[in-house]
Amino acid sequence: MKKDTQIKKNPLSLQLDLSSFEKATDEEKFLQQRMRESTTFFKDGMKRLSKNKIAMISLAVITLIVLIAIFVPMFYPYDYGQQLGIVAGQDSDSSYNNLRPFEYGETELKRIEAGEKIFPHIFGTDAHGRDYAIRVIYGTRISLVVGFFASIIVLIIGVIYGSISGYYGGKVDLIMMRIVDIIYSLPDLLMIILLSVVLKQTLTPVIEGTPLGKLGTGMISIFIVFALLYWVSMARLIRGQILSIKQQDYVLNARSIGAKSGHIIRRHMLPNCISVIIISTALQIPSAIFTESFLSFLGLGVAMPMPSLGSLASDALSGIYSYAYRLIIPAITICLIVLSLNLLGDGLRDAFDPKLKK
Amino acid sequence: MSEQKNLLEVKHLKQYFDVPNGFLRSLKLKAVDDVSFNIAEGETLGLVGESGCGKTTVGRTILQLYKPTDGEVWFDGTKIEGKKTIHEFRRNAQMVFQDPYSSLDPRMTVSDIIGEPLDVHHLYSNRKEREEKIGHLMDLVGLTSDHASRYAHEFSGGQRQRIGIARALAVDPKFIVCDEPVSALDVSIQAQIVNMFEDLQKKLGLTYLFIAHDLLVVKHISTRIAVMYLGKLIEIGPSDELYHRPIHPYTISLLSAVPVPDPNVARANKRIHLEGDVPSPLHMPSGCPFRTRCPRATAKCAESMPELKEITPGHSVACHNL
Ligand SMILES: Nc1ncnc2c1ncn2[C@@H]1O[C@H](COP(=O)(O)OP(=O)(O)OP(=O)(O)O)[C@@H](O)[C@H]1O
Ligand code: SF4
Ligand SMILES: [Mg+2]
Numbered sequence: 017m018k019k020d021t022q023i024k025k026n027p028l029s030l031q032l033d034l035s036s037f038e039k040a041t042d043e044e045k046f047l048q049q050r051m052r053e054s055t056t057f058f059k060d061g062m063k064r065l066s067k068n069k070i071a072m073i074s075l076a077v078i079t080l081i082v083l084i085a086i087f088v089p090m091f092y093p094y095d096y097g098q099q100l101g102i103v104a105g106q107d108s109d110s111s112y113n114n115l116r117p118f119e120y121g122e123t124e125l126k127r128i129e130a131g132e133k134i135f136p137h138i139f140g141t142d143a144h145g146r147d148y149a150i151r152v153i154y155g156t157r158i159s160l161v162v163g164f165f166a167s168i169i170v171l172i173i174g175v176i177y178g179s180i181s182g183y184y185g186g187k188v189d190l191i192m193m194r195i196v197d198i199i200y201s202l203p204d205l206l207m208i209i210l211l212s213v214v215l216k217q218t219l220t221p222v223i224e225g226t227p228l229g230k231l232g233t234g235m236i237s238i239f240i241v242f243a244l245l246y247w248v249s250m251a252r253l254i255r256g257q258i259l260s261i262k263q264q265d266y267v268l269n270a271r272s273i274g275a276k277s278g279h280i281i282r283r284h285m286l287p288n289c290i291s292v293i294i295i296s297t298a299l300q301i302p303s304a305i306f307t308e309s310f311l312s313f314l315g316l317g318v319a320m321p322m323p324s325l326g327s328l329a330s331d332a333l334s335g336i337y338s339y340a341y342r343l344i345i346p347a348i349t350i351c352l353i354v355l356s357l358n359l360l361g362d363g364l365r366d367a368f369d370p371k372l373k374k
Numbered sequence: 375m376s377e378q379k380n381l382l383e384v385k386h387l388k389q390y391f392d393v394p395n396g397f398l399r400s401l402k403l404k405a406v407d408d409v410s411f412n413i414a415e416g417e418t419l420g421l422v423g424e425s426g427c428g429k430t431t432v433g434r435t436i437l438q439l440y441k442p443t444d445g446e447v448w449f450d451g452t453k454i455e456g457k458k459t460i461h462e463f464r465r466n467a468q469m470v471f472q473d474p475y476s477s478l479d480p481r482m483t484v485s486d487i488i489g490e491p492l493d494v495h496h497l498y499s500n501r502k503e504r505e506e507k508i509g510h511l512m513d514l515v516g517l518t519s520d521h522a523s524r525y526a527h528e529f530s531g532g533q534r535q536r537i538g539i540a541r542a543l544a545v546d547p548k549f550i551v552c553d554e555p556v557s558a559l560d561v562s563i564q565a566q567i568v569n570m571f572e573d574l575q576k577k578l579g580l581t582y583l584f585i586a587h588d589l590l591v592v593k594h595i596s597t598r599i600a601v602m603y604l605g606k607l608i609e610i611g612p613s614d615e616l617y618h619r620p621i622h623p624y625t626i627s628l629l630s631a632v633p634v635p636d637p638n639v640a641r642a643n644k645r646i647h648l649e650g651d652v653p654s655p656l657h658m659p660s661g662c663p664f665r666t667r668c669p670r671a672t673a674k675c676a677e678s679m680p681e682l683k684e685i686t687p688g689h690s691v692a693c694h695n696l
Pocket of ligand 1: 393472587
């Protein structure tokens with residue numbers, strides 16, 4: 017193209033100068049035509065999740081904590097209920113009580129002098145001479161189990177209740193949602209405390225001697241409380257999802273080809289709200305752990321001598337001036353678990369359901 | 375054409391929706407009110423009318439996606455009633471949806487979307503046969519087999535509509551309700567899709583109820599045209615006759631709004647501008663629904679709804695003052 021045939025370019029204008037563009041070769045054109053790789057919804061979400069640094073760090077922390085809680089008690093030399101100062105046939109040895117981190121009891125010191133290797137009490141011992149490190153690890157295990165199972169209970173009840181309410185709609189929905197509203201309006205902490213107290217009295221004789229007895233009425237009442245009260249927000253969420261999915265054209269389309277209700281729920285409705293279910297379950301776990309800790313702290317949680325992070329913190333209160341670390345250690349553990357689960361849940365939400373982002 | 379047997383007969387079809395109005399009260403919305411028509415085997419009935427006049431509702435009620443408030447639908451000589459006939463009916467009557475975006479499940483691949491009707495009606499004996507059938511259907515609508523494992527959101531509107539058509543064709547139906555299948559698409563693609571509908575009709579011997587608000591598209595594809603206004607059928611007749619000699623004042627005004635390619639004809643045709651808005655379907659005027667905007671309205675129009683009367687063979691109009 018000759019210079020003078022070109023439109024004179026205003027130096028301030030943003031008009032592009034065509035001569036600075038090269039023509040695409042055939043090969044480049046072919047590359048442009050190729051569509052991007054087809055990805056599934058799940059792969060797409062995982063890719064987005066793995067790019068989220070905070071979520072990945074949280075995932076690593078959670079995995080580490082879970083692994084420790086599961087495997088360390090298996091080969092740890094001390095047991096969570098074992099009072100080190102009490103050996104069968106001997107007087108109790110009070111030198112084991114309230115050891116500071118990495119201190120040893122009298123008999124242990126003698127054995128060390130004799131050349132024996134003794135596993136150290138990393139966090140010392142508590143007022144009854146029990147190794148504190150294993151109690152914290154065991155407490156973590158209990159807290160995680162409570163969080164996990166309570167969330168499963170919430171998940172099952174919430175999903176079933178919510179999807180029935182949303183799918184049938186109309187009067188069924190109206191009545192079911194009013195029940196939810198009533199439960200929702202109860203002051204939950206008050207209800208938990210009342211229920212725990214009542215259940216403690218009524219359940220104790222029933223479960224005496226059974227395997228459940230070891231778990232203690234406190235734990236059972238926590239599960240019951242979750243089953244009774246905490247599913248409501250899950251149910252609401254699922255109902256909302258099902259209601260909105262029900263109105264989608266693709267559900268009508270499925271009916272127009274002759275699909276039955278079961279098929280529609282399985283193939284269209286659940287897959288389209290699975291991300292919400294996963295995310296809210298993930299966010300439910302820390303809330304359950306927090307509630308358990310809180311109840312145990314008030315003395316309504318797990319039964320003695322079984323520790324949970326909350327009851328450990330509660331026990332530590334009495335010696336707070338001399339042994340502050342005994343409160344700090346379980347408190348930090350709770351924080352770590354709750355925080356990283358929450359951050360992971362947020363990450364999951366962002367990766368799988370950006371619409372839910374507030 | 376009138377000698378042919380009727381594939382679909384719609385008799386006094388009504389669809390009233392309850393619209394909540396304050397606490398525990400509701401109003402009746404007469405989306406479709408006493409609509410009757412027949413469609414002969416192999417023909418295309420075009421259904422036109424303004425947005426909100428109940429075209430989609432007619433299509434969906436015929437297919438029993440909404441339970442009719444009243445009236446009957448007869449298909450191939452059987453009355454559609456009860457679970458069993460409805461299920462059987464859905465193997466023979468399908469729908470192509472208005473919106474190609476929302477009508478396909480975002481979590482399903484193209485092959486699953488097209489294969490779902492086959493799954494529901496158990497139309498194959500093994501996986502290979504399923505795959506083959508899907509491949510054949512994709513071929514029929516001009517999709518290539520490497521599209522099969524992709525998700526609907528990866529496609530353009532026109533391609534999605536092809537997926538929707540392939541899905542509707544999967545059960546090998548006789549009758550398809552095409553609910554404004556092209557109005558969500560680019561003008562350049564509309565013609566392709568409309569032509570494809572015509573080709574498929576010839577190839578597979580299909581019968582269509584073709585809904586649109588664009589009269590030119592409908593005239594191009596339809597054997598007969600029906601015009602709706604506020605849930606009522608006001609004029610129905612052979613495509614050419616209705617287009618060149620419309621009788622109902624509403625049809626006349628609709629046609630005068632159609633852009634005509636020839637400037638001489640366009641100048642000769644005076645555009646009739648309708649006064650006022652379409653009344654709300656919740657508060658219908660008494661008598662003829664069109665009387666609030668009709669240039670010919672008289673006192674009689676407020677008293678009673680005019681019956682559909684045959685003016686010339688096959689051409690019926692509902693109006694008091696012809
Ligand atoms: N499920 C429903 N519940 C209540 N009202 C409805 C429902 N579906 C449609 N309507 C109402 O019925 C009337 C007719 O709606 P319809 O969708 O059939 O119109 P349409 O002619 O298809 O319009 P468009 O050209 O915009 O698609 C409208 O007033 C609409 O608000
Ligand atoms: S019946 Fe009356 S109002 Fe209705 S279209 Fe005819 S003239 Fe107009
Ligand atoms: Mg419509």
